[in-house]
Amino acid sequence: ASNSSVSIRGGTYKTDPAWFNVPSNVLDATTRKLHLQKDHPVYITRQIIESNFPSPTYKYYNEYNPVVSTHQNFDSLGFPPNHPGRALSDTYYINDKTLLRTHTSAHQADTFRADESEGYLISADVYRRDAIDRSHYPVFHQMEGARSWDRNKVPNGDIAAAVRAGLKTLPKHNVEVEDPNPPYHDERNPLQDCHSAAEAQAIGEHLKRSLENMVVDVFSRAKAAALREDPTFVDEPLRMRWVEAYFPFTSPSWELEVYYAGDWLEVLGCGVVRQSLYNNAGVPSQLGWAFGIGIDRIAMLLFKIPDIRLFWSQDQRFLSQFTGVSDNLDKLNRFAPFSKYPPCPKDVSFWLASTSPAGGNTKGNFHENDVMEIVRNVAGDVVEDVRLIDEFVHPKTGRKSMAYRIVYRSLERTLTNEEANSFHESVREALVRELGVELR
Ligand code: PHE
Secondary structure (H helix, E strand, O other): OOOOEEEEOOEEEEOOOOOOOOOHHHHHHOOOOHHHOOOOHHHHHHHHHHHOOOOOOEEEEOOOOOEEEHHHHOHHHOOOOOOHHHOOOOOOEEEOOEEEOOOHHHHHHHHHHHOOOOEEEEEEEEEOOOOOEOOEOOEEEEEEEEEEEEOOOOHHHOHHHHHHHHHHHOOOOOOEEEOOOOOOEOOOEOOOOOOOHHHHHHHHHHHHHHHHHHHHHHHHHHHHHHHHHOOOOOOOOOEEEEEEEEEOOEEEEEEEEEEEOOEEEEEEEEEEEOHHHHHHOOOOOEEEEEEEEEHHHHHHHHHOOOOHHHHHOOOHHHHHHHOOOOOOHHHOOOOOOOOOOOOEEEEEEEEOOOOOOOOOOOOOOOOHHHHHHHHHHHHHHHEEEEEEEEEEEOOOOOOEEEEEEEEEOOOOOOOOHHHHHHHHHHHHHHHHHHHOOEEO
């Protein structure tokens, strides 16, 4: 990459210094494609989810380029111009019109336009500026799925009947699902004008059953793996629940949650595709559903992987544990932790720069994600967790003070205290240099 351009997966893109905010560790990750690396847990999880949406009904797209336009990522999906997801604090930009996709929905419009089958699955790496902890990493993987019916191709143009006929062919699981939601709700989760109540209801039921079946399959594979390791293994029965949601590109919309280790965990978002997407894609006679699921989170549950950084590890003690599983999913085994290395927590506190947003920092006002990125840039995958531990405003000066606790811990070796101190010193210097804060 020269000063004014950057190369990503074979493409060269002009960078705009007012927008470009992709650090080198994130650029490096664009080459990894973990979802296409055989025997990697992310690859195996993709295979398992795909097996629940079989070809030829569903076509698989796994090679879309991560560099997309703001139109693809936001506008084509109906995100308003002022949507917070568009901010430099949340999204990695190359220039004002070009970014690293924040979700696989960025490819919905293009795939509806190109796709000749009735459905598709898109798996890809996605990029978000976010917090640092054991379940957040600036790069992760999503799978998008969609199923469409064509008014001109179903018997008598009766979409509702065609969808209900399809629903009858789907397996019936016997897991407890809480779904107190009406098929649509005029204020909270409205029907689209162009759909009849019967159509929206049938599509919603087909969507929910398809996704429940997939989740049941994933969790029964996890349970089988646990039983292979320990025949006396008992776990709580799987529980799922549907909650109403909002996405600019579906209506009605829902999220599916799974009860896991005492908490309801959101596993996916979905809904009835907004007709404007089909219309803009040149297929106005189609209608149907779409979903998006985070692959890494599912892989963590499936393989019992305690820290999302492990996916990026090149350590054979991690990778070799899954050899051969891609070719025989019934051999799936859970992760056996190698020894756990000690954590090195260190605190830093500082006064925020009291200058106006115009001064110095092109990224504008203080945003916590800037702290996260500075720490990640300095310490790479040696940082496990960063959290705000204190925050106050000085009563006289009005200045704001923040304190963060940074936990340094390698997954692969013991850090010496000198190493941790040296990372921490570099973090402190970078906070001053890049955010203009005053250390306390
Ligand atoms: N793209 C959404 C997200 O990342 C998920 C989604 C996909 C929701 C498809 C509805 C339909 O949160």
